[in-house]
Amino acid sequence: MKLYDQIFNVVKTFKKLFSPGPVTNADVSGSITSEIFLIVSLLMSALLLRHLSILLTGLVLLILAVVLITNIPLIPKFKIEQEDSLEKMLFYAIVTLGIIVAFMYWGGNFV
Amino acid sequence: MNELIPLMVIVPMIAALLLSAFSKFDKVIKVLAFVVAFCLPIIPLVSNYGLHYFGGYQPVLEPITNMTYHPAITYSFNFMQQIFIAIIGLLTFLVIFIYLTKYKKVSGPYLFLVFMGTAAVTALILTDDIFNMFVFFEILALAQVGIVAASSIDYSYEMALKYMILGSIGSPIMLLGIGFLLALTGSVNITDIVLAIRSGIVNFKSPVFLISLGLIFFGWLYASGLPPFHTIKSGIYSKAEPHGAALLQSFTVISMISIVLILFRVYSVLPIFEVLIVLFSVLAMILGVSLALTQTDFRRMIGFLAVGELGFIGLGIGLGTQFSITAGLFQALNEIVITALLFIGFGAIVNATNEVDTRKLGGLLAYHPKVSIMLLIGGLAMAGVPPLSGFQSKLMLVQASLSCGYPELSILAIMVSIATFVVFVKTFYSMFLRPKPHDLDVVTKDVPRAMIFAMAVLLIIVIAFGLFPDVVTNGISQYVGGMIH
Numbered sequence: 001m002k003l004y005d006q007i008f009n010v011v012k013t014f015k016k017l018f019s020p021g022p023v024t025n026a027d028v029s030g031s032i033t034s035e036i037f038l039i040v041s042l043l044m045s046a047l048l049l050r051h052l053s054i055l056l057t058g059l060v061l062l063i064l065a066v067v068l069i070t071n072i073p074l075i076p077k078f079k080i081e082q083e084d085s086l087e088k089m090l091f092y093a094i095v096t097l098g099i100i101v102a103f104m105y106w107g108g109n110f111v
Numbered sequence: 112m113n114e115l116i117p118l119m120v121i122v123p124m125i126a127a128l129l130l131s132a133f134s135k136f137d138k139v140i141k142v143l144a145f146v147v148a149f150c151l152p153i154i155p156l157v158s159n160y161g162l163h164y165f166g167g168y169q170p171v172l173e174p175i176t177n178m179t180y181h182p183a184i185t186y187s188f189n190f191m192q193q194i195f196i197a198i199i200g201l202l203t204f205l206v207i208f209i210y211l212t213k214y215k216k217v218s219g220p221y222l223f224l225v226f227m228g229t230a231a232v233t234a235l236i237l238t239d240d241i242f243n244m245f246v247f248f249e250i251l252a253l254a255q256v257g258i259v260a261a262s263s264i265d266y267s268y269e270m271a272l273k274y275m276i277l278g279s280i281g282s283p284i285m286l287l288g289i290g291f292l293l294a295l296t297g298s299v300n301i302t303d304i305v306l307a308i309r310s311g312i313v314n315f316k317s318p319v320f321l322i323s324l325g326l327i328f329f330g331w332l333y334a335s336g337l338p339p340f341h342t343i344k345s346g347i348y349s350k351a352e353p354h355g356a357a358l359l360q361s362f363t364v365i366s367m368i369s370i371v372l373i374l375f376r377v378y379s380v381l382p383i384f385e386v387l388i389v390l391f392s393v394l395a396m397i398l399g400v401s402l403a404l405t406q407t408d409f410r411r412m413i414g415f416l417a418v419g420e421l422g423f424i425g426l427g428i429g430l431g432t433q434f435s436i437t438a439g440l441f442q443a444l445n446e447i448v449i450t451a452l453l454f455i456g457f458g459a460i461v462n463a464t465n466e467v468d469t470r471k472l473g474g475l476l477a478y479h480p481k482v483s484i485m486l487l488i489g490g491l492a493m494a495g496v497p498p499l500s501g502f503q504s505k506l507m508l509v510q511a512s513l514s515c516g517y518p519e520l521s522i523l524a525i526m527v528s529i530a531t532f533v534v535f536v537k538t539f540y541s542m543f544l545r546p547k548p549h550d551l552d553v554v555t556k557d558v559p560r561a562m563i564f565a566m567a568v569l570l571i572i573v574i575a576f577g578l579f580p581d582v583v584t585n586g587i588s589q590y591v592g593g594m595i596h
Contacts (some may be wrong), residue, residue, distance in 0.1 A: 034404035
C-alpha cells in the first residue's frame with residue numbers, strides 16, 4: 001500500500017491546487033493507472049531504438065527505467081507542465097520547433 | 112457531373128455569407144441553414160469522381176521535358192474524398208439540426224462560422240494545390256477560434272485567444288515551408304511538385320527541401336493538435352458548446368489527414384519523414400491517454416482521448432504501407448463519428464445537470480437510459496471493443512505495425528486501447544452507475560430529441576462500419592494504392 005498512499009497524498013495536494021473537491025478512490029486508481037501506463041509506454045517506445053543500435057537501446061532503457069521509477073509519481077509533474085498556461089504552451093511549441101530543425105539538420109544526413 | 116466538385120466548397124461558403132448577411136431575419140436563416148445543411152452530405156454522394164480545374168485551365172504538356180504542368184488550382188475527387196466529405200456533411204447537418212432546435216433565436220454569425228469551417232475542411236481534402244491548402248487552413252483556424260469564442264462557457268474567449276496566438280506561430284512557419292518548396296520546385300501544384308522530385312529535377316537531399324519539411328511539419332502539428340499542441344486542442348474542445356466540439360474535432364481530423372497526405376506525397380522519399388510522424392504519433396497516444404486518465408472534467412477527458420486517438424491515425428500513415436495508411440484513414444473516419452457521438456452525448460448530460468465534474472455526478476442511468484446506453488456503446492467503440500468500428504480500424508493498425516516489423520508499436524497500440532477503456536469505464540461508472548449525490552440537481556429530465564436523433568444516427572454508422580468495414584476500406588485502399596505507387 002505504500003505506492004497507493006504515496007499517490008493518494010500527491011493527488012490530494014494537487015486537487016487542492018487544480019480542482020478543489022474530495023479525493024475519491026477513482027481519482028487515485030486513475031492516477032496509479034496513468035502512472036504505470038506512462039512508465040511502461042515510454043519504455044516500450046524506447047524499444048524502437050533497437051532499429052538504430054541494440055547497445056543504445058539497452059542503455060537508454062536502463063537509464064529511462066531508473067529515472068522514471070525514482071521520480072514516481074510522474075503524472076502530477078506532467079500535469080503541471082501541461083496546464084493551460086500560454087507561457088508553457090509557447091515554450092514547448094518553440095522547443096519542439098527547435099527539436100524538429102535539429103532532427104532535420106542531423107537526421108537529414110541519414111537520408 | 113464534375114461541376115458538383117467545386118460546389119461542395121462553394122455551397123457552404125455562399126450559405127455562410129448569406130446567413131451572416133441576413134442574420135436579422137430569424138426564420139429565413141433557420142430555413143436556409145437547414146436546407147443547405149441537408150444538401151451537404153448529398154452533394155458528394157451524387158457527384159462523379161474526377162478532377163476539376165478552376166478557370167478551365169487544362170494541364171499543359173511541356174514539349175522539351177515532355178512533362179505535364181497544372182496551371183489551374185485543381186480539385187481531385189475520389190472515393191476517399193467522397194466518404195470523408197459525406198461524413199463531414201452529415202455531421203454538419205446534425206450539428207446545425209441540434210443548434211436550430213436548441214435556440215429559439217439563432218445567431219447568423221455562428222452559423223457563418225460553422226458553414227465556413229465545413230467549406231474550409233472540404234476544400235482542404237479536395238485541393239491539389241499546396242497554397243490553396245494553406246489559405247483554407249487559415250480560414251479553418253479562424254472559424255475554429257470563432258466557434259469556441261461564441262460558446263457561452265466560462266473562459267471560452269481566453270482559450271480561443273490562446274489558440275489564435277499559438278496559431279500565429281504555427282501558420283507563418285508553415286507558410287515559410289511552403290515558400291521554400293515553391294522556391295525549389297517553381298510550382299504550388301502538388302502533382303507537379305511530386306513529379307519534379309521523382310524525376311530528379313529537385314534534389315531531395317538539399318537542405319532547403321529538408322527545412323521545408325521541418326517547417327510544414329510543424330504547421331501540421333498545430334493543425335492536428337499533436338504534441339506540443341495537444342493541451343490547447345483538448346482545451347478548445349472543452350470550451351466549445353458540445354455540438355460545436357463535435358464539429359471542431361472532425362475539422363481537426365480532416366485537416367490532419369488532408370495535410371499529412373499532401374506531406375506524404377511530397378516527402379515520402381525521405382525516410383526521416385515517416386520517423387517524424389511515428390515519433391509524434393506515439394507521443395500523442397501516450398500523453399493524450401495518460402492525461403485523460405487524470406481528468407475530472409469529462410469534456411476535457413474526451414478532448415485528451417480525441418488527441419490520443421489522433422496518434423493512431425498518425426501511426427498508420429507513418430508506417431507508410433498501403434495497408435497501414437488505409438487503416439489510418441479508416442481510423443480517422445471512425446474517430447470523427449465516435450468522438451462526435453461522445454461529445455454530443457456528454458453534452459446532453461451537461462444540458463441536464465449543468466455539471467461537468469465527474470466527482471459530483473452519479474446515478475444518471477435512471478434519468479437518461481437512452482443517452483447512457485448510446486454513450487456506453489460509443490465509449491466501447493472508441494476503446495476498440497468488437498464488433499464496433501473502432502475495433503476494426505485498431506485491429507488493422509495492430510496488424511499493419513506487426514507486418515512492418517514493429518511489434519512494440521502493436522503492443523503500445525493495444526495498451527493505449529486498454530487505457531482508453533479504463534478511462535471510459537471509470538467515467539461511465541462515476542456518472543451513470545454509482546448512487547446519485549444528494550446535492551445533484553437534474554435540471555431538465557428530457558434530453559433534447561435532436562441530440563438523441565444525432566446520437567442514434569452516429570451510432571448506426573459506428574455499428575455499420577464495425578460489421579461491414581470492407582465497404583469503406585476497399586475504396587480507401589484503392590485510393591491509397593494509387594497514391595503511393
